[in-house]
Amino acid sequence: MRFDLTDLRLFLHVAETGSITAGAERSAMALASASARIRGMEDALGIPLLERGRRGARPTPAGRAVVHHARLVLHQLERMRGELNEYARGLKGHVRLLSNTAAINEFLPDALAVFLAANPNIDIDLEERASHAIVEAVAAGLADLGVVADMVDLGGLEIRPFRSDRLVLVVAKDHPLAAQSSVAFADILDEPFVGLSSGSALQEYLNAHAARAGRSLSFRVRVRGPIALCRVVERGVGIGIVPETAALRAAESSAIQVVSLSDSWAPRLLVLCARRFDDLSAHARRLVDELTAPAPSNPVSPD
Structure with a gap:
């Protein structure tokens, strides 16, 4: 059983999007190549990892186990990159951030522009979703961070204020x-x-x-x-x-x-959420510090 990091990232992308085609696109990979890699994973294990249907593909029980362990491996890799980056500049880091409509249109563009300009070695994968879907994705480890309205049920996630x-x-x-x-x-x-x-x-x-x-x-x-x-x-x-x-x-x-x-x-308070802020990679923690720093001005009253 020899799965490389490309296999694991591809499988996570397929699980997140519910589609081999979309997963291949997110992985910058041709559909035929992506399908061959997933078939190779299934052949190596001797069991199917995906249930394929007209509406896409979803992980089997074995596939969910692969998703779980792939998240752990890739999360640990991000932590290693972040820590090593303190010693050697040039290592690329990635942070997956989900956001609701208000933040993605009004508050995040300026904050992310400042952060990315100051951190050329960090890339951000930003996607818009509803607050409840963001909470589910962050809790499941499908994203590092989320920006949601605080009225949603946040479960056991940790939060920090973002904007009103x-x-x-x-x-x-x-x-x-x-x-x-x-x-x-x-x-x-x-x-x-x-x-x-x-x-x-x-x-x-x-x-x-x-x-x-x-x-x-x-x-x-x-x-x-x-x-x-x-x-x-x-x-x-x-x-x-x-x-x-x-x-x-x-x-x-x-x-x-x-x-x-x-x-x-x-009126809503927008908050930044994570499973545990202390467990985030150094890259993600740096982004948290930028997003939770006091805003230069905020024209919206929380009252």
């Missing part, structure tokens, strides 16, 4: 709701919405709140990103909900009105 965030309603200047200072989410569910594209963590969050009210949102159109959403709202197509930081930035150049949401879940 508030969700607000945006409407066109001439919309009847523009005269309101505050509205409840339940009172606007009959309105046509401009939503974020499928897969958006924020949109999944809003859809879940609508479902709890026994309703579903009606979308005129879906777009990618809060700023694009505000531009469509400006034309009177529908209303939308975005982080306040994005709304205020869009309002500088768009004819939109920002209206507060009175719901208790509208």
